[in-house]
Amino acid sequence: MRTGHAFALRGHSQDFLTFDHASMSSATDLNAHVFTFARRPRSGWLGKFASVILDLPLALGWMRRRLADYDVVVVSGLWNVATLAARLGLPRGRTPYIVFIHGMLDPYFKRANPLKSFMKQLLWLVNERVLVRHADRVLFTCEEERRLARRSYWPYSAREQVVAFGTADVPIPSQTQLAAFADHVPGLGDRPFLLFLSRIHEKKGVDLLIRGYAAWLRLNPGTSFDLVIAGPDNNGLRDRLKELARQEGVDSRIHWPGMLKGHAKWGAFRRCDAFILPSHQENFGIVIAEALACARPVLISDKVNIWREVADDGAGLVETDSVEGVTTLLQRWTSLSDDQRRLMEDAARATFSRRYDLNSAVKDLEHIMLETIQERGKVTDKIKMEVVAQ
Numbered sequence: 001m002r003t004g005h006a007f008a009l010r011g012h013s014q015d016f017l018t019f020d021h022a023s024m025s026s027a028t029d030l031n032a033h034v035f036t037f038a039r040r041p042r043s044g045w046l047g048k049f050a051s052v053i054l055d056l057p058l059a060l061g062w063m064r065r066r067l068a069d070y071d072v073v074v075v076s077g078l079w080n081v082a083t084l085a086a087r088l089g090l091p092r093g094r095t096p097y098i099v100f101i102h103g104m105l106d107p108y109f110k111r112a113n114p115l116k117s118f119m120k121q122l123l124w125l126v127n128e129r130v131l132v133r134h135a136d137r138v139l140f141t142c143e144e145e146r147r148l149a150r151r152s153y154w155p156y157s158a159r160e161q162v163v164a165f166g167t168a169d170v171p172i173p174s175q176t177q178l179a180a181f182a183d184h185v186p187g188l189g190d191r192p193f194l195l196f197l198s199r200i201h202e203k204k205g206v207d208l209l210i211r212g213y214a215a216w217l218r219l220n221p222g223t224s225f226d227l228v229i230a231g232p233d234n235n236g237l238r239d240r241l242k243e244l245a246r247q248e249g250v251d252s253r254i255h256w257p258g259m260l261k262g263h264a265k266w267g268a269f270r271r272c273d274a275f276i277l278p279s280h281q282e283n284f285g286i287v288i289a290e291a292l293a294c295a296r297p298v299l300i301s302d303k304v305n306i307w308r309e310v311a312d313d314g315a316g317l318v319e320t321d322s323v324e325g326v327t328t329l330l331q332r333w334t335s336l337s338d339d340q341r342r343l344m345e346d347a348a349r350a351t352f353s354r355r356y357d358l359n360s361a362v363k364d365l366e367h368i369m370l371e372t373i374q375e376r377g378k379v380t381d382k383i384k385m386e387v388v389a390q
Contacts, residue, residue: 080390091134103283105149141165164364166356181267184257195272205278212326214248292352
């Protein structure tokens with residue numbers, strides 16, 4: 001959505017082709033006209049099957065009539081009905097197209113769900129492979145994502161390119177932000193803390209964080225900082241994690257404010273000492289970019305795909321996605337002097353400005369699009385794009 005607004009400010013335009021029902025798609029939010037082909041809301045495997053039978057023919061007919069009106073098509077993601085429409089309507093066509101992978105070729109998912117991965121291998125052979133192989137560009141948000149994609153499904157062939165990816169700059173600090181956050185964590189007081197802010201999900205390594213934090217406290221019983229674990233719990237894990245914290249004897253040191261939005265979210269970033277995310281898999285992590293934008297060092301696992309950039313820039317610390325890795329992260333962080341922490345805060349903000357600021361990302365994507373269009377023999381400085389997304 002933010003990218004669409006930024007493109008519009010640069011004189012470009014975009015439309016969306018989606019298989020979401022009209023009630024789930026907002027042209028206002030997307031700053032675009034939305035063409036939706038779902039006659040009613042659909043969910044689950046039966047919903048996908050119904051969409052293939054009932055909605056896909058409408059979308060393909062629309063694509064045959066309208067694709068020539070666009071300078072370039074962007075396919076957002078893989079493994080959905082929109083991807084099938086793209087594969088049937090785009091390869092060998094006259095309109096250039098780009099596929100944005102968004103972390104969906106990470107080998108982690110093969111290990112996490114082997115049966116689902118086997119089914120995806122079959123789909124890859126007949127659908128995604130063709131789409132990716134014929135794309136004018138296949139885009140990745142960092143070098144690690146590109147490297148991992150080559151180990152995902154066989155056979156793999158793509159015209160790869162790493163593109164900048166980012167988010168809008170953060171609001172200026174204010175007392176309103178700090179007060180809003182304080183309202184969500186009344187038990188925290190003025191104690192220092194590390195912030196986890198993401199979905200409460202198994203792949204995020206929250207259990208590792210609790211166990212690693214408990215192990216670190218046993219090594220450093222006089223420490224004063226707490227943990228704030230914030231985010232939506234869509235899988236019912238929070239109660240189990242709270243019980244784990246109780247068993248580890250750290251339940252009084254961990255605060256669970258739930259999902260933080262608006263002023264409370266920015267207050268959490270501004271108030272924390274550092275941001276921590278020991279994920280088992282993370283493609284990019286907008287929350288990491290937001291933490292960097294707030295000049296907060298990030299303590300992350302080496303399964304977060306931008307870990308090399310963070311380490312190279314001195315914008316945070318990196319360890320393995322394990323209890324020992326979390327314990328080491330905390331030990332390294334608390335061993336830093338005040339001057340070293342201030343240098344890391346400055347490096348965090350510099351990393352955001354150089355690598356993850358939305359304006360830089362938009363310019364990079366704009367350049368790739370114009371290059372792709374010109375390779376097909378057309379010259380333009382105002383891009384009209386069609387985004388194909390589920």
